[in-house]
Amino acid sequence: MTLLALDWAFLIEKLVLIVIIVFASLGIALYTTFGERKVAAILQDRPGPNRAGPFGLLQPLADGLKLIMKEEIIPNASSKWLFIIGPGLAMTASLMTCAVIPWGTAVHLFGRIIELQVADVNIGILYVFAVVSMGVYGIMIGGWASNNKLSLMSALRAASQAISYEIAMGLALIALLMTTGSLSLKTIVADQVTGHYWNIVYQPLGFLIFFICAMAECNRTPFDLPEAENELNFGYHQEYSSMKLGFYLFAEYVNMIMSSAIMACMYFGGYDLPFFDESTVAPNIAAMIGVGTLLIKIVLFIFLFMWIRWTIPRFRYDQLMNLGWKKMIPLALFNMLLTGALILSKL
Amino acid sequence: MNVLEILFYALSVFALASAIMVLISKNPIHSVLWLILVFFAISGHYILLNAQFLAIVNIIVYAGAIMVLFLFVIMLINVKKDKEPQKQLFVKFIGVIAGGSLLTLLIALVKQTDSILGEKVLLKEGTIGLIHPLGKALFSDYVIPFEISSVLFLSAMVGAVLIGKK
Numbered sequence: 001m002t003l004l005a006l007d008w009a010f011l012i013e014k015l016v017l018i019v020i021i022v023f024a025s026l027g028i029a030l031y032t033t034f035g036e037r038k039v040a041a042i043l044q045d046r047p048g049p050n051r052a053g054p055f056g057l058l059q060p061l062a063d064g065l066k067l068i069m070k071e072e073i074i075p076n077a078s079s080k081w082l083f084i085i086g087p088g089l090a091m092t093a094s095l096m097t098c099a100v101i102p103w104g105t106a107v108h109l110f111g112r113i114i115e116l117q118v119a120d121v122n123i124g125i126l127y128v129f130a131v132v133s134m135g136v137y138g139i140m141i142g143g144w145a146s147n148n149k150l151s152l153m154s155a156l157r158a159a160s161q162a163i164s165y166e167i168a169m170g171l172a173l174i175a176l177l178m179t180t181g182s183l184s185l186k187t188i189v190a191d192q193v194t195g196h197y198w199n200i201v202y203q204p205l206g207f208l209i210f211f212i213c214a215m216a217e218c219n220r221t222p223f224d225l226p227e228a229e230n231e232l233n234f235g236y237h238q239e240y241s242s243m244k245l246g247f248y249l250f251a252e253y254v255n256m257i258m259s260s261a262i263m264a265c266m267y268f269g270g271y272d273l274p275f276f277d278e279s280t281v282a283p284n285i286a287a288m289i290g291v292g293t294l295l296i297k298i299v300l301f302i303f304l305f306m307w308i309r310w311t312i313p314r315f316r317y318d319q320l321m322n323l324g325w326k327k328m329i330p331l332a333l334f335n336m337l338l339t340g341a342l343i344l345s346k347l
Numbered sequence: 348m349n350v351l352e353i354l355f356y357a358l359s360v361f362a363l364a365s366a367i368m369v370l371i372s373k374n375p376i377h378s379v380l381w382l383i384l385v386f387f388a389i390s391g392h393y394i395l396l397n398a399q400f401l402a403i404v405n406i407i408v409y410a411g412a413i414m415v416l417f418l419f420v421i422m423l424i425n426v427k428k429d430k431e432p433q434k435q436l437f438v439k440f441i442g443v444i445a446g447g448s449l450l451t452l453l454i455a456l457v458k459q460t461d462s463i464l465g466e467k468v469l470l471k472e473g474t475i476g477l478i479h480p481l482g483k484a485l486f487s488d489y490v491i492p493f494e495i496s497s498v499l500f501l502s503a504m505v506g507a508v509l510i511g512k513k
Contacts, residue, residue: 126403133411159415
């Protein structure tokens with residue numbers, strides 16, 4: 001019987017890892033909503049949420065409970081199945097990215113060497129790219145299925161914005177891949193740990209382009225045109241209520257965490273703690289230090305996202321398109337040419 | 348049956364069922380969404396053949412970009428079921444006959460070719476689908492067709508920009 005000739009221990013190990021990573025991501029996303037409100041409050045010189053629990057720390061739990069307890073409303077004129085699939089798809093796509101992120105070096109547990117990465121595929125970055133391009137379907141399907149013209153307008157905006165900025169993002173990535181010579185995130189991080197410098201030193205312009213495009217892909221202000229409430233009432237999730245709305249709002253935060261993790265891995269050395277030799281401590285402790293370092297980098301990026309959101313006002317739609325097509329893409333092409341020329345001159 | 352065979356049959360059923368749903372869905376939006384599922388099933392087949400690069404590019408280009416544009420256009424022009432012009436029965440009948448003859452012809456052709464008869468599919472073997480061998484092959488053995496097709500893409504892009512400016 002060869003049907004069940006699987007390595008069951010391997011399967012269980014990966015399953016446990018997936019469950020831990022997904023729930024950790026959701027937990028961080030929960031407290032990112034709290035962080036967002038606190039950061040906004042600090043930037044606007046007001047106290048922010050401070051009633052539920054010490055320092056308002058129970059606020060996200062109260063918010064989640066409120067969303068779940070609300071009445072589910074599915075509009076009569078909507079396409080019911082697609083209306084339900086939409087938020088699920090948005091959430092799935094944003095969580096799928098975490099499969100290829102290397103969270104740390106290997107851990108030794110129960111006599112096994114456990115890699116802290118769900119899948120080391122040799123096309124890691126392209127996988128991330130594919131998942132990102134899937135993310136827009138959640139918004140498009142939800143916006144269309146609501147049968148509301150403002151939702152539809154917003155869904156179309158989201159799609160065109162995502163497609164426009166994906167091009168510049170891909171071009172910035174190509175320049176990075178030219179320097180690393182590998183598409184596997186694990187190899188990219190490992191090269192930065194053993195090499196002298198992080199990739200940001202070689203690709204500062206590429207990082208800037210990637211960061212701006214990531215912000216646009218996450219629909220964060222100043223690129224949150226799909227949610228421009230003064231033009232579109234509320235955006236693509238206007239007809240949604242209860243936890244379906246919660247999924248859409250939550251997916252944005254998960255997206256933010258994942259793009260922060262990707263940026264940390266590709267440009268800022270991933271789990272590498274600078275000026276510290278991991279081989280001097282036990283492998284398990286080194287792995288824990290690595291995970292902690294990556295989490296700190298992610299939190300710093302999220303703070304940067306929030307800082308920008310509460311500082312810069314929203315673009316107009318034509319400004320957004322001009323920035324994407326007439327500035328970002330030529331700049332990314334220039335960056336690519338420059339990288340190519342530098343690599344050639346070094347040979 | 349081993350795991351690979353089970354995956355192969357499951358993906359095939361998934362692909363064929365989704366493809367049939369593309370044809371019989373009344374609503375064009377639903378057709379597009381089923382077509383996206385077909386692309387996913389085909390990408391699954393590519394992964395079984397160890398062509399990871401092809402699989403992911405299939406998803407990025409077809410499912411991620413082209414289908415979004417399809418969806419975009421259909422949502423914008425807002426095709427309604429009752430407004431869609433209904434074809435006459437006669438036209439449908441002719442279409443079935445023409446399509447059926449083409450299918451028969453293709454099957455007959457495949458049955459006659461000697462080169463693929465008795466060949467085994469390289470499941471999880473072969474490295475041509477991985478990114479390093481593929482890049483080497485494209486830029487050494489097939490460099491002229493590759494460059495010519497890139498010029499073709501460039502001219503298509505210039506054409507699109509020109510039409511867009513009018």
